[in-house]
Amino acid sequence: EPEVTQTPSHQVTQMGQEVILRCVPISNHLYFYWYRQILGQKVEFLVSFYNNEISEKSEIFDDQFSVERPDGSNFTLKIRSTKLEDSAMYFCASSRTPNPNSPLHFGNGTRLTVT
């Protein structure tokens, strides 16, 4: 079964540094998402992306965050200047059509640790 793949699985960075989290969505999916999960907490929506532009973003997704689909297969999340509170699991997800017509498929996440 096709799956969403994310790299790296674990990223450690120093506060103030830029990080790029990478995702390869399922190939015939057109809608892409980033969610995050602080340890032991619920999964929180960050941003949705379709047709090369952001569809919606949450309050968490401030000016420090950006997303990009640099080519036909990758979908990236960049955090420009990381803060300690950015430490979390970041999940990429994709869907073939917008909800509620098809469910989101999630990758296994990147654990970001900001020191």
Place this chain on the structure above:
Amino acid sequence: GESVGLHLPTLSVQEGDNSIINCAYSNSASDYFIWYKQESGKGPQFIIDIRSNMDKRQGQRVTVLLNKTVKHLSLQIAATQPGDSAVYFCAVLNQAGTALIFGKGTTLSVSS
């Protein structure tokens, strides 16, 4: 704003028992609901979904029940197995239809 809550943070059952995980949501206009399973170190894995025009939907060993009157959603797992041990999240589509709002999760522990 919209919110989703789970009734119990943990649930412990014996292998072979039926498990019921409950969820409450706040927005009566919500029309799509979904259950995810998250195993340690992995992303949420789709289990089953249901739209508001249905009260019940069955999958393999799982059933989702939707009670729109009291804004309550439940996931029933029949003949629970040790491999079912995981954190279970319910999620509701937001009003704009653009993002899922997740509940906090119930940790299901299955002992043999």
